[in-house]
Amino acid sequence: MGEYILELDRIEKSFGDVKVLNDISLSVKQGEFITLLGPSGCGKTTTLRIIAGLEKPDKGKVYLEGKDVTNAEPNRRNVNTVFQNYALFPHMTVEGNISYSLRLKRLDRARIKETVSKALELVQLVGFEKRMPSELSGGQRQRVAIARAIVNEPRVLLLDEPLGALDLQLRRQMQTELKRLQKHLGITFVYITHDQEEALNMSDRIAVMRDGKFEQIGTPQEVYDQPKTSFVASFVGSANIIYGTVSHVNEDTLVFENKNGIGIAARNKINILKGQKITVAVRTEHISLTPAASNRNAVGLMGVVKEKSFAGGLLQIFVNLADGQEIIASRHGIDSLLVPGDNVIVTWAPEKAILVDLEGAQ
Amino acid sequence: MIKRLYECIRSLKINCLAFLAVLPLFAFTFIFVIGPLAYMLILSFLQRAEVWGVVNKFTFKNYRDILEPVYLKTFIESFKLAITTTFLITIIGYPFGYFMAKLDAKWKKRMMMFIFVPFWTSSLIRLYGWIIIFRANGVFDRFLMTLNITDAPLKLLYSYPAVLVGMVYVLLPFMILAVYSSAEKLDWSLVEAARDLGASSFQAFLTISLKLTLPGLLSGVVLTFIPSMGLFFIADILGGNKVVLVGNLIQEQLMKAHNWPFAAALSVILMILTSLMIYIYRRISNVKELEGLV
Numbered sequence: 001m002g003e004y005i006l007e008l009d010r011i012e013k014s015f016g017d018v019k020v021l022n023d024i025s026l027s028v029k030q031g032e033f034i035t036l037l038g039p040s041g042c043g044k045t046t047t048l049r050i051i052a053g054l055e056k057p058d059k060g061k062v063y064l065e066g067k068d069v070t071n072a073e074p075n076r077r078n079v080n081t082v083f084q085n086y087a088l089f090p091h092m093t094v095e096g097n098i099s100y101s102l103r104l105k106r107l108d109r110a111r112i113k114e115t116v117s118k119a120l121e122l123v124q125l126v127g128f129e130k131r132m133p134s135e136l137s138g139g140q141r142q143r144v145a146i147a148r149a150i151v152n153e154p155r156v157l158l159l160d161e162p163l164g165a166l167d168l169q170l171r172r173q174m175q176t177e178l179k180r181l182q183k184h185l186g187i188t189f190v191y192i193t194h195d196q197e198e199a200l201n202m203s204d205r206i207a208v209m210r211d212g213k214f215e216q217i218g219t220p221q222e223v224y225d226q227p228k229t230s231f232v233a234s235f236v237g238s239a240n241i242i243y244g245t246v247s248h249v250n251e252d253t254l255v256f257e258n259k260n261g262i263g264i265a266a267r268n269k270i271n272i273l274k275g276q277k278i279t280v281a282v283r284t285e286h287i288s289l290t291p292a293a294s295n296r297n298a299v300g301l302m303g304v305v306k307e308k309s310f311a312g313g314l315l316q317i318f319v320n321l322a323d324g325q326e327i328i329a330s331r332h333g334i335d336s337l338l339v340p341g342d343n344v345i346v347t348w349a350p351e352k353a354i355l356v357d358l359e360g361a362q
Numbered sequence: 363m364i365k366r367l368y369e370c371i372r373s374l375k376i377n378c379l380a381f382l383a384v385l386p387l388f389a390f391t392f393i394f395v396i397g398p399l400a401y402m403l404i405l406s407f408l409q410r411a412e413v414w415g416v417v418n419k420f421t422f423k424n425y426r427d428i429l430e431p432v433y434l435k436t437f438i439e440s441f442k443l444a445i446t447t448t449f450l451i452t453i454i455g456y457p458f459g460y461f462m463a464k465l466d467a468k469w470k471k472r473m474m475m476f477i478f479v480p481f482w483t484s485s486l487i488r489l490y491g492w493i494i495i496f497r498a499n500g501v502f503d504r505f506l507m508t509l510n511i512t513d514a515p516l517k518l519l520y521s522y523p524a525v526l527v528g529m530v531y532v533l534l535p536f537m538i539l540a541v542y543s544s545a546e547k548l549d550w551s552l553v554e555a556a557r558d559l560g561a562s563s564f565q566a567f568l569t570i571s572l573k574l575t576l577p578g579l580l581s582g583v584v585l586t587f588i589p590s591m592g593l594f595f596i597a598d599i600l601g602g603n604k605v606v607l608v609g610n611l612i613q614e615q616l617m618k619a620h621n622w623p624f625a626a627a628l629s630v631i632l633m634i635l636t637s638l639m640i641y642i643y644r645r646i647s648n649v650k651e652l653e654g655l656v
Contacts, residue, residue, distance in 0.1 A: 054554050074557040087555035091573050100569075101559040152559065 004063070005030045005188050006051065006156050011060035013046055013212075020046045021057070022212040028156070028190065033182050035191045037199040037236070038209030044192045045084070047209075048158050051190065052081045065155060080149040084160040086141045088133040094120075094144050095129040101152040119147040122181065139170050146181070156188045163198065175201055196236045200224065208232045230356045233281035240287065240327050241356075242280045242301070246272055253350045256280070260301040260321040261345075265353035272355075279357040286352035287329035289317060292343035300345035303327060305338050319344060406626035416622055424627035433611065433628075440607040443522075444590040447529040451537045451586045454530070456579055459541025460571070463548065477535050485532050489599045492531070496524050496600065520602035528596040533589060537582035544578020545571075584643050588636045608632055 006028040013021040020043045028034050036044040049055040051062060053074035062070045069077050080101075088097050098119055102112045120126050123143035133141055142162060149157055162178070163171045179202050182189050193199055199206050200220045207217040208231070216228045227233035230241045244256030244263055254267050256278055265280045272278065292302065303319040306326075310316070317338060319327045327346050338344065369378070406424055409417040427433065462473050480488060495501045496519040503515040518524050548571060556566035572579075594609030608628060615625035 052558055054558065073562075074554070075560045075562055079558075081555070081558045083551060083555055085549075085551060087549070087551045089552055089555070089570060100556070100561075104560045104565060148559065 003030075004028060005032075005065055006190070007061075007063040008047070008051070009061040009063065011047070011050060011057045011062070013043075013050065013055065013057050020212050021050075024060070024212070024214060026207060026214070026217070028188055030155075031186050031188055033179070033189045033191065033202060033204045035193060035199040035203040035206045036209055037193060037196060037206050039194055039235070042209040043212040044209050045160055048081070048160050048190065048192055051156070052079055052158055053077050054081075078152075078155045079158060080152050080154040081158040081160065082142075082145045082149045082162045084162070084164060086133075086145040088141055088144055088148070090133055092133075093129065094125065094131050094133070094136070097133065097144055098148045098151055100148065115151050116147075119151045122150070122184075123147045138165055139174065142166065142174065146178075150181075150185060150187065154187065156190060157182075159189060159191045161192050161194070163193075163195075171198070178202065200236070206236070208235060210235075225354075227281055227354060227356055228358075230279050230281055233283075233354070233356055237283055238328065238330070239281040239283050242282065242325075242327075242353075244278060244280065246274050246276045246278055249274055254278075258301075259323045260303065260325070262299050263301060263348075263353065264299070264350040265355060266351045268355065270355060270358065278355055280353045281356045282348050282353045284316070284328045284330040285332075286348050287327060288347045289319065289329055289338060289344045290347065291338070292345050300347040301327070303344055303346055305340050305342045305344055307340055308338070319346060321346070402626045402629055405623055406630050408623045410621050410623050414620065421623075424624045425631075427624060428627060428631060436606055436608055436611050437631075439605075440591055440609070443526065443529065443605075443607060444587050446526060447533065447590045448583055448587045450526070450530050451534050452579070452583065455534050455537030455582060455586075456541050459538040459578070459582075460545045460575065462538070462542050463545035464550075477538060481535070486595060486599075489528055489532070489596060492524070492528055492600060493519060496527075519600065520604050522601070522605055525597050525601040525605045528600040529590050529593065532593070532596060533586040536585040536589075540582035540585055541575060541578045544575040544581075548574050580643050580646060584640055587639060591636060592632060 004027040006026075008024055008026040011021050011024040012019070024043075024047060026034075026047075036047060038044050046055060050057050053069070053072055053076070057070065060070075061068055064077060064079065089100065092100070095116055098116045099112050102115060107115075116129070117126070120128065123146055125140060125143050125147065128136070128140065128144075133144065136144065142165075146162070159178075163174050166174060175198060178189075191199075191202065200223075203220055205217060205219055206223045208215045208223060210231050216223055216232045218226075223232060223236050227236065227239070230239075233239040234241060242258070242263060244258040246254055247257045247262075248255040249267070249272055252267055253264050254272055256263050256265065263280065265278070289305070290300070301321055303321040305317060306320045307318040308315065309318075313332070315331045317329045317331070319329065321327060329346075405416065407420055407422070409419045409421050409423070411417045428437075462470065465473065493500075497503075498515040498517050498519065500515075500519070502518065503512070506512045506516070507514075552570050552574070553566050556570045557563065561569065591607075592609045592612075594607060594613045597605045597607045597610050598613075612625050612628045612632070615621045615628065
């Protein structure tokens with residue numbers, strides 16, 4: 001128990017007939033930066049609210065520093081939240097907002113002032129003490145919300161899509177700053193986002209959520225390179241999900257077939273039988289396309305180039321397979337003489353094809 | 363204004379045309395609001411004629427008369443009643459409006475109906491309903507006697523409490539609506555933020571909810587206090603001639619004693635007092651407009 005600062009134990013929560021959280025368990029270490037990543041409506045905000053005490057779970061327990069706080073009021077938990085809409089008190093100055101929790105504790109004025117100015121220094125807002133929230137820009141409000149949440153020296157800081165409302169450039173900058181702040185303060189961060197890039201950049205661990213469940217919890221590297229499910233594979237980064245039936249099982253690889261052709265995937269010591277139906281994830285950047293005319297005997301999936309487009313500095317080539325499935329291949333820089341209408345063979349290095357959705361396996 | 367009008371006609375710009383369009387409203391206001399007020403002010407400095415009407419002779423007598431103990435007492439009584447009324451309305455109306463804003467949309471609508479339905483009937487007629495309840499051996503008396511709380515009629519009608527109840531009854535919706543419209547705009551996530559930062563639910567209410575709904579509360583106070591200084595028919599119907607308020611006095615001087623200048627002087631003083639209230643309200647709340655004037 002002692003080594004974890006925050007533990008969620010089999011949490012369940014429903015709103016009316018809708019089950020929002022279904023058996024959620026999570027253990028967070030002191031000083032860890034953990035991100036709950038998932039599409040909107042997956043239950044990540046509810047999870048956060050349960051940790052903060054703003055919502056009570058129907059089943060399950062919440063432990064903070066080993067103590068059961070499941071039914072503790074929010075003001076009795078050493079946890080603070082940076083809300084999605086910042087929730088700054090509009091009738092208080094920046095100073096008033098930040099000092100709110102300290103004033104509730106009835107600390108003496110000199111100490112409050114000192115703590116507030118330290119916090120303002122930390123979030124680089126010195127000189128803004130007397131401003132009202134309405135006089136601040138989005139980024140500045142964001143900083144005030146963070147300062148307000150950390151002056152109380154919480155054991156765990158909860159951040160609910162704190163950068164969601166900011167423009168891309170500011171978001172990148174704040175990502176770096178938040179990470180720096182977290183290292184500096186040594187506070188455990190539970191961070192919510194639906195932006196996979198943000199999650200990969202900042203987190204020590206990522207918990208990928210879907211429909212009120214954790215699909216996978218692991219380091220960014222693990223989640224990216226070894227996705228356990230097709231959802232994780234396609235939500236974190238972008239991957240092609242390919243279905244097939246196993247036709248050969250070798251030492252390190254296996255061969256599968258579908259209507260479009262033949263594919264090879266890494267076995268990863270998983271017990272797979274011939275004839276078993278499998279799902280394989282291949283990242284778009286690992287897809288190779290060879291003109292079908294130049295290599296008649298190549299092993300791969302047969303398709304036709306449909307479209308090429310540039311997105312975010314990447315060239316994306318869309319290929320239609322024989323059964324209509326779409327495969328996306330992405331390339332840095334300008335690529336390929338392939339034009340729409342070309343027949344291609346879709347291949348990949350066997351170790352780049354990861355078996356996913358293995359219910360019960362391993 | 364004249365200069366602007368002149369420029370307008372010369373330039374014929376769009377916002378100038380808009381200005382021309384609202385001109386009739388200005389004229390209307392001038393004729394039906396400012397005109398009568400000015401007339402009243404002038405009237406209050408004139409003398410009463412022997413039989414009917416006024417004599418065009420300047421005098422301060424009307425204002426001096428107000429200082430007579432009888433009339434001064436009426437002002438003080440009115441003031442006391444208005445304060446008591448406003449106090450009671452605040453205690454009942456604030457929580458009502460506040461919690462109404464917390465209801466879900468369906469119940470909000472229903473509550474709104476409950477509040478508005480009585481408005482479909484004139485408040486005068488509804489006050490007659492209170493007579494049935496309050497009169498000796500009326501509904502209220504019989505109810506208490508059946509429960510053996512009292513053994514004789516209380517004779518509540520034509521008493522101070524009856525007037526107070528009538529005042530609260532008539533003016534309560536204004537407070538509720540003022541507070542409601544203010545609480546409706548309240549962002550509940552701020553209350554959650556306060557709780558998250560260590561405030562108990564009561565502390566969160568005091569420092570966040572109450573502070574942010576204060577404009578509504580204060581405008582509710584103004585909206586109830588000012589009419590309760592001037593309403594005369596409630597004291598008339600439920601108070602008989604036992605409770606005489608400024609409003610009654612003005613009405614009596616105007617309609618019965620035909621002392622128009624004195625009635626005008628009383629009205630001017632009443633207006634000054636209530637304007638003072640609004641001024642104080644603005645100073646306290648820093649709000650320029652009254653909230654809740656739905």
